[in-house]
Amino acid sequence: MTETIPDRVAVFERVRAAVRSIPAGRVATYGQIARSLGMPRGARLVGWAMRAVKESDDLPWYRVVNAQGRSSLPAGAGAELQRALLEDEGVEFDAAGRIDLLRFGWDG
């Protein structure tokens, strides 16, 4: 067993824990979460973990956006739900549908 590389389950749990710690009214990027877990090049891995999140996990999944401050969900119901949930917490979107990360980004 190589202990140096965390296995899938461990990565999932750590991503979940990080997402849980994003305060209401703020957003974090995939890369930011990856860095906070000590995986500076692991943004894509975080996306992969987020894809597996179920409703029953009861996570604030909608507080995770991409580095451009946009939803990474395909346009449609999912992206609109994400926006609505964030707006309920006071997060604002500009005319282009982006969030200003300097204002609403999570600083950790």
Next chain:
DNA sequence: GCCATGGCTAGTA
């Protein structure tokens, strides 16, 4: 092994 495929991204041209 190799190669394509992901809810991505820092840093050049």
Next chain:
DNA sequence: GCCATGGCTAGTA
């Protein structure tokens, strides 16, 4: 470019 996964070939036994 990065990093993990999954499907599908080589190429040994």
